[in-house]
Amino acid sequence: MRHRSAGPVGEYVRSFIKGFTKKPYRVADQTKLILDFLDFISLRMRECEVWSNVSSTEFENATEAMEKLIMNRLYNYTFSPAIKREGRWSVQTDDLERDRVLKQRIRLFGWIDETHLDVPVGDHSKGFVDFAIQELLKINHYKAPRDKVICILNCCKVIFGLIRHLSTQENADNFVPILIFVVLRANPDNLISNVEYISRFRNPERLSSESGYYLSSLMGAIAFIETMDYTSLSNITQKEFEENVEDAVQKMSAQPESAEPFTPVQFDTGKLEAGDTSSSPASVQMTPQGSGSDGEDGAPRSPHTPNMPNRQGSTDPYLLDGAGGVRTPTDDGSEFGEDHRTVQESQQSSATNAPAPNRSKRSDFSNFLPSFLSEANILQTPQTQASALPLLKRLQAQEEEGDQQRQVAQIDRAHIDAGVETLKSIFAETDSSVCRLVLEGCDGDVQQAIDKLLEMS
Amino acid sequence: MSSSRSPLSFKLVLLGESAVGKSSLVLRFVKDQFDDYRESTIGAAFLTQTVSLDEQTTVKFEIWDTAGQERYKSLAPMYYRNANCAVVVYDITQPSSLEKAKSWIRELQRQADSNIIIALAGNKTDLASRRAVQTEEAEKYAAEENLLFLETSAKDSYNVSELFTMIARKLPLEQAANAQRGGRAGGSNLMGGGAGSQSGRAGVDLRGGGQGSNDACNC
Numbered sequence: 001m002r003h004r005s006a007g008p009v010g011e012y013v014r015s016f017i018k019g020f021t022k023k024p025y026r027v028a029d030q031t032k033l034i035l036d037f038l039d040f041i042s043l044r045m046r047e048c049e050v051w052s053n054v055s056s057t058e059f060e061n062a063t064e065a066m067e068k069l070i071m072n073r074l075y076n077y078t079f080s081p082a083i084k085r086e087g088r089w090s091v092q093t094d095d096l097e098r099d100r101v102l103k104q105r106i107r108l109f110g111w112i113d114e115t116h117l118d119v120p121v122g123d124h125s126k127g128f129v130d131f132a133i134q135e136l137l138k139i140n141h142y143k144a145p146r147d148k149v150i151c152i153l154n155c156c157k158v159i160f161g162l163i164r165h166l167s168t169q170e171n172a173d174n175f176v177p178i179l180i181f182v183v184l185r186a187n188p189d190n191l192i193s194n195v196e197y198i199s200r201f202r203n204p205e206r207l208s209s210e211s212g213y214y215l216s217s218l219m220g221a222i223a224f225i226e227t228m229d230y231t232s233l234s235n236i237t238q239k240e241f242e243e244n245v246e247d248a249v250q251k252m253s254a255q256p257e258s259a260e261p262f263t264p265v266q267f268d269t270g271k272l273e274a275g276d277t278s279s280s281p282a283s284v285q286m287t288p289q290g291s292g293s294d295g296e297d298g299a300p301r302s303p304h305t306p307n308m309p310n311r312q313g314s315t316d317p318y319l320l321d322g323a324g325g326v327r328t329p330t331d332d333g334s335e336f337g338e339d340h341r342t343v344q345e346s347q348q349s350s351a352t353n354a355p356a357p358n359r360s361k362r363s364d365f366s367n368f369l370p371s372f373l374s375e376a377n378i379l380q381t382p383q384t385q386a387s388a389l390p391l392l393k394r395l396q397a398q399e400e401e402g403d404q405q406r407q408v409a410q411i412d413r414a415h416i417d418a419g420v421e422t423l424k425s426i427f428a429e430t431d432s433s434v435c436r437l438v439l440e441g442c443d444g445d446v447q448q449a450i451d452k453l454l455e456m457s
Numbered sequence: 458m459s460s461s462r463s464p465l466s467f468k469l470v471l472l473g474e475s476a477v478g479k480s481s482l483v484l485r486f487v488k489d490q491f492d493d494y495r496e497s498t499i500g501a502a503f504l505t506q507t508v509s510l511d512e513q514t515t516v517k518f519e520i521w522d523t524a525g526q527e528r529y530k531s532l533a534p535m536y537y538r539n540a541n542c543a544v545v546v547y548d549i550t551q552p553s554s555l556e557k558a559k560s561w562i563r564e565l566q567r568q569a570d571s572n573i574i575i576a577l578a579g580n581k582t583d584l585a586s587r588r589a590v591q592t593e594e595a596e597k598y599a600a601e602e603n604l605l606f607l608e609t610s611a612k613d614s615y616n617v618s619e620l621f622t623m624i625a626r627k628l629p630l631e632q633a634a635n636a637q638r639g640g641r642a643g644g645s646n647l648m649g650g651g652a653g654s655q656s657g658r659a660g661v662d663l664r665g666g667g668q669g670s671n672d673a674c675n676c
Contacts (some may be wrong), residue, residue, distance in 0.1 A: 160500030209466070
């Protein structure tokens with residue numbers, strides 16, 4: 001009886017996804033439909049017994065998970081490069097064109113160094129910059145708007161780590177130039193598509209304060225790069241600027257195999273070639289750490305719909321015509337039913353035994369998330385992590401599980417190794433074994449380990 | 458979102474040339490004035506601080522710092538978009554910084570939200586011996602442009618909390634209360650509150666949900 005109370009929510013979700021994917025809505029309508037649906041479904045969730053007694057923080061987490069669930073499912077219909085890759089609909093926005101222009105433009109500016117942007121340099125600053133670059137590049141490894149935002153925030157957090165490390169003042173005067181420098185050096189694929197996707201589909205309320213600030217800063221950095229000329233830089237004459245750009249053009253046309261065909265300096269090219277590598281998330285150049293730890297997109301796409309326990313028969317058609325995907329072996333209706341019930345029970349017991357976090361379920365779930373995505377880490381209060389996300393967490397886990405589960409142990413090891421390497425690049429004088437110990441002490445959380453090591457140094 | 462009593466939030470953008478002390482001003486405000494200072498989670502370019510106006514009224518400022526260097530001027534619109542208020546800072550020992558402040562103010566008046574509340578702050582009164590901008594001059598300008606005005610010292614903590622309190626008092630609190638409470642009702646915890654407005658939304662996509670909604674009523 002208990003688990004049935006969440007049934008309607010699952011039903012709404014399936015119907016919505018089915019309706020949404022039927023035909024291409026205009027982008028503004030997509031945004032409205034999704035945000036309205038998330039508002040609507042949160043009200044329906046509140047009416048369900050499962051969520052009726054949880055704290056507001058827990059409930060907020062559940063709505064976050066719902067946003068993630070919906071956007072993971074609708075990614076191929078909403079994220080411009082994914083729409084193009086799928087080829088089902090035409091891309092209505094100019095995101096891809098802007099991506100391509102930006103990507104190419106940044107390639108012309110590979111020669112820009114710290115002095116041109118007045119970015120301070122000190123011991124280990126390269127390590128910080130490289131780390132910030134890695135964090136930013138991960139934006140293409142995630143589908144949910146929130147996760148993409150977290151990549152941006154992590155990147156910014158590392159930049160502030162550098163600012164503190166160099167004992168310069170923590171403010172926008174110092175932050176913005178480093179952010180621009182990091183964007184130039186990272187040159188992520190699909191950067192504009194990502195930023196636009198976040199602005200369109202991230203819950204606007206949650207995009208308002210701190211996340212909003214750093215997203216705006218990134219947009220500012222992009223705008224700066226889009227219009228940058230020699231007057232925007234320090235320590236360079238017009239002649240030098242032009243020579244450097246000219247050199248970059250020469251080099252780029254000398255290596256045609258390295259990337260998409262190059263269109264010379266004017267960026268208003270109306271006709272852009274289709275099928276270039278920059279528009280496909282699958283072509284992300286992953287850093288060793290990134291690919292090892294959290295390649296959500298690396299796993300085969302499995303747009304399956306988890307079966308709700310008592311509706312197994314009726315949901316199968318949804319699987320076929322709604323999502324059109326192939327189920328992964330783990331996505332078994334009966335298994336889900338069992339899990340589902342377990343969660344209900346544990347949920348109930350944790351509700352009756354005060355707010356004791358459900359550890360087993362949580363660590364279970366955290367296997368599917370990279371450690372620095374774990375909410376306690378950078379963004380959220382400890383309670384956030386402690387709270388169980390009952391049903392949705394399971395749904396989400398099911399969604400992301402796939403092959404990854406089998407690789408979890410391996411990934412964990414790779415993650416630690418890559419983390420040690422990263423730490424070592426920042427704290428060159430610190431012994432590797434110390435880095436490893438600290439990192440393991442922080443459960444593989446590189447951010448936290450950096451903070452710890454900074455305290456120690 | 459945790460409770461309906463959470464303070465009303467307002468976006469405040471901080472503008473002014475580099476080295477006029479705009480971040481020091483905010484740090485002073487955020488760290489000294491009240492007990493509930495909380496480290497920002499990412500970095501100090503974005504900070505929040507609350508001001509209690511009276512028993513019932515608490516205002517939360519979300520403070521957006523901007524880069525003051527001339528070359529980053531074009532980024533400013535990203536920051537002052539949707540700002541409820543702005544603090545434009547100059548250095549009383551640097552007349553050129555007041556000119557710069559005036560150009561920011563002109564831009565805000567042209568480009569920002571038409572209801573934005575702008576405060577002009579002449580910082581560094583602790584350097585009185587090097588004063589190069591007379592109080593009267595800036596005061597007159599502020600009056601003409603309908604700005605709030607105070608001279609401050611981040612170093613001596615002079616007029617800092619006064620500046621922010623002055624702004625808080627000018628904010629359209631009641632209007633914001635309605636808007637922000639309304640938003641919350643739609644978002645989460647007040648079940649009854651937003652329910653009416655929800656029906657009919659997303660209608661296109663909810664066919665087949667009819668069955669489900671009956672179930673929902675049973676739980």
